[in-house]
Amino acid sequence: MSENGTHTRIKDIAARAGCSIGTVDRVIHNRGKVSESVKKRILEIISELDYKPNVNARVLASKHPLNLGILLPAYNEGEYWELPTAGIQHALDRYNEQGYQINVFRLSYHNPEQFYKAGMQMLAENMDGIIMSPATYKESVRLVRSYFQEAKPFILIDSDIQGLPSLSFIGKDPVQSGSTVANLTHKVTRHIPGQKRIWVINISKNLSQMYSFLARESGFMNYFSNKQLQEEYSFKTYEIEDRDIQEEFDKHFHNLLSDGVPHAIYVTGSRVYKIANSLKKYKSGYKPLLIGHDLIRQNMERVRDESIDFLIEEEAGRQGYLAVESMIRSIVHKEKIEKKQLMNLLIYTRENLPLDPSE
Amino acid sequence: MSENGTHTRIKDIAARAGCSIGTVDRVIHNRGKVSESVKKRILEIISELDYKPNVNARVLASKHPLNLGILLPAYNEGEYWELPTAGIQHALDRYNEQGYQINVFRLSYHNPEQFYKAGMQMLAENMDGIIMSPATYKESVRLVRSYFQEAKPFILIDSDIQGLPSLSFIGKDPVQSGSTVANLTHKVTRHIPGQKRIWVINISKNLSQMYSFLARESGFMNYFSNKQLQEEYSFKTYEIEDRDIQEEFDKHFHNLLSDGVPHAIYVTGSRVYKIANSLKKYKSGYKPLLIGHDLIRQNMERVRDESIDFLIEEEAGRQGYLAVESMIRSIVHKEKIEKKQLMNLLIYTRENLPLDPSE
DNA sequence: AAGAAATGTGTGTCCGCACACACACTTTGT
């Protein structure tokens, strides 16, 4: 507090320390020379008074724009990455309206090499901070090594790579996510007489998604093995290539089904709708429980007509929003950011599906 | 945009309109007299340039504190209302740190009359804005009528009362929520042979909660009637008074159970843990599916030991946070707020339970 | 017609902070 009854200001600190605001400013920003004794005194007063700089004044006075690098996988319309991207855009619009000046530099990648290259280009372009979703482990570590050396702040979204010196990770533990789905699957199928047949399907286009999918799968399997349910349940795992032509996909999938329709299918990624579509065309008395991820349009349609039973999502849009917000809070406001910001696990059914997935 | 390449400023508008910034300021704030012609010209320029005042400068310059009234039901430790309250506190702390000066005036109520009285006191104390959770319909309408006449902005959290001229409603549609639980219940129990017995239990202390509970119940029942599942399912609804002494509660509940343990129990509120506790003590071969609401500590413990199967929550903490944020954005930043901010429906199981429910 | 009141508009200060600049005092070099 201060004489005027509100918050502590630089001026108040200066008065207490018996120096000018310029000197206080110098110790706060570590710029210019300040004698040790004065510096110590000021730091003491700062911590004693619990001085928090006024963010509004700070943003107003420092007129540097924020250069933000955004590095995400390439995607087509209606695909998963549209969601985080929308969240990012939402945040950018909002902060822009409020008077923040933010320049974005976007790059996308199709494969790990491109990821690394684009990441290095971000360095070359001298961004103030970088928001990215890592591709593979190896390239991420290589890239982050460079970031670390140049003290370049970065935020990881969607997939974490443990131990990286990121400002923050924003996303969800995929193993936990898989276990939760397993719990759901277990409870829904437990009363089916006889042995329950479960399929886990990974449909992916590229390597970088594969990691999350596999982690979800192992979380899923883990649940059943921890519960010692291997007797009651049988599992099959399929890796299906993402064929763009639905007919080809159908053919392949119907082929798998000919051995017998399972009781439940868990698709570890956002391409459940393809399974749902194929399943619809397959004449069979039994409709398996179908669970998949992410609130993309095509999935939502399939939830609406109940060909998908449950859709899990990990607040994809909010991840993007928070990434931008965290970057601003860290770089512009100089706040401290939580190392891990874990999202909630949302479950959607026909009943609680939002009309519009945009955040 | 402006000469300096960034955002439009008042100065830029003044330059274009050929007047001083004082005049522009007057038309923006509708204070003082401005000739019609100049006013019109300025307004045109404002909309043409899409002028957005710089929030940081605005907050910095206007040094009024924000007086915030908060009116919520009274609660004991560990009860539901702790969650929104924590969210509110989190927002207050955060904005306070950032240099906003916010004074809060809290009141709580045990019954509708107190609610109305406290609400009127908020008016008398001349708060800038009020965040509240409405008690009953009648009292809310009466109260809001006064608010409307005095143009006092208010935000409703948790329970909506349709058609009220609130700044925003922040919460969730309880009917939808009930239907979602019904879907879950249906899928889990569908494979049980024979007729499935379902219990819906409302445990509440006071009238104001009852509304949400009943709405959830009707959403729940709706699902089954829409699906025409009345043949396969039998339903019983119980209203249980919330007895503080668990033994008494147990006695009452065990009495109900003696007619036969149901296959599933849906508790429409946050007091599921009481049922879970009672159920544990009841010796029976069959453990019914147990679903309830809200991430309070006692419920979390029961999810952890799997005596509660699913816990549903509607981002209670975030509701509080958003309420404060929305109030600030509306009153201080003068932004436009969305009339309805619907929360997500979160599902928790043992696998994805957070360690700490605080936001 | 002259002062009073109403109307319209411009100027200046402050909010808290960032940063450039100025300047005094000390230390170093020759």
Added chain:
DNA sequence: ACAAAGTGTGTGTGCGGACACACATTTCTT
């Protein structure tokens, strides 16, 4: 011993907007 370089500290201006105040011009009184 005196200039040059280095070190420590104070002052001033500007960021965009809010608001008080000053003042000019018009309109109203009597």
